[in-house]
Amino acid sequence: MGTQLPTSVEVSAIDSEEGPSSSEQLDAGALFVLKSRGSWLHCGYHLTTSIVAPALLSLPYALSLMGWFPGVLCLILAALITFYSYNLLSLVLEHHAQIGRRQLRFRVMAEDILGPAWGRYFVGPIQFGVCYGAVIACILLGGQSLKFIYLLSTPKGSMQLYEFVSIFGILMLVLAQIPSFHSLRHINLVSLVLALAYSACTTAGSVHIGNSKNAPPKDYSINGAMQNRVFGAFNAISIIATTYGNGIIPEIQATVAPPVEGKMFKGLLVCYAVIIMTFFSVAISGYWAFGNQTKGVILINFMVDEKPLLPTWVLLMTNVLTLLQVAAVSVVYLQPTNDVFERKFADAKFDQFSIRNVVPRLVSRSLSVIIATAIAAMFPFFGDINAVIGAFGFIPLDFILPVIFYNVTFKPSKKGLMFWGNASIAVICSAVGVLGAISSIRQIILDASTYSLFANV
Secondary structure (H helix, E strand, O other), X not given: OOOOOOOHHHHHHOOXXXXXXXXXXXXXXXXXXXXXXXXXXHHHHHHHHHHOOHHXXXXXXXXXXXXXXXXXXXXXXHHHHHHHHHHHHHHHHHHHHHOOOOOOOHHHHHHHHHOHHHHHHHHHHHHHHHHHHHHHHHHHHHHHHHHHHHHHHOOOOOOOHHHHHHHHHHHHHHHOOOOOOHHHHHHHHHHHHHHHHHHHHHHHHHHHHHHOOOOOOOOOOOOOOHHHHHHHHHHHHHHHHHHHOOOOHHHHHXXXXXXXXXXXHXXXXXXXXXXXXXXXXXXXXXHHHHHHHOOOOHHXXXXXXXXXXXXXXXXXXXHHHHHHHHHHHHHHHHHHHHHHHHHHHOOOOOOOOOHHXXXXXXXXXXXXXXXXXXXXXXXXXXXXXXXXXHHHHHHHHHHHHHHHHHHHHHOOXXXXXXXXXXXXXXXXXXXXXXXXXXXXXXXXXXXXXXXXXXXXX
């Protein structure tokens, strides 16, 4: 018989008494950034903000690279696999909390389960690269949204993209000083509402344009030679994996107050309810309206020859909602960086808001945002680079490692379905990740001739 997935109650039965770490064992990063005070609902807000981000506006483009059936099937499979993987990761975290070793970071999980080298040289650097790459991409997207709003009001305006990126970076300088992950709970609730709002606007806009007299001809064939189609399909898989990616599940679960049993699962239910309402509606409506003419970000299709296909106020509202939410997403993905800085420069023996801890926090977080803003302004084609980061980062962290952690921790029978199902997910996702990375690198090489520093795109 196959090994069944244990429930949270069964995980709790492994050891009926939770062994929380003592304050002496917690460093400044754990005490100040990863405060364990939240509820399952707060967990749902954090999860939703980290996954349901403006990257979902690229999903219609991913479908255009694959076609209707493969594209929608890939969306569904990615949703099922990530929900399953995140739940496995949560069960592993609950198990270790019950035996007195609560793990607050992805890197610590890898060190405890696979060995110190895995955490220090593989998971830690990958997670840091993915999260900081997401911050850079969000700052760039925030600048692009500001520029779009500016051009709606001043079509012949002369301001450059790097100026808008810098303006958004100033906003991030302020938001980066929010002291802890738990402090973001109200911001992330607003972020959830914003995601639902701009997804609804985008879906309604696509449907309106698709049914209007200005509707583009609907052609759902896949452009290009066979070689380009194959690489395009794997590039689409990287886009979808990046969109569903999270990379900070342990850090989010670390914000939950003990006992942790079952809270992450409830949070995942909240998050995936929002995912179903947003990802599928935006992807399907956008691809239906524009077919193989779908752009990398669906909002670009709402303008033709600098003329809006929708009322200006609709475009303005959609971009403002996107701009506000991308700020929240940026702050969430700054948390692992903040944790590293707090661990290195803060002193847990002093109060969190003492001068001893406030000054290094202000300096380190400000420098982090300034560097990210400078990179976003210099390399406005960072989206192509981020696709590579997604293939090398999100697929290992969110699709592969959770099933490996589960098999190593709970040791399901090698004769059972659970073991081989998890092993199959790890092998298939590894192969897809490698092919997706190759495809993303190839796209960078093809687009290299269009790259220039501080380009006004």
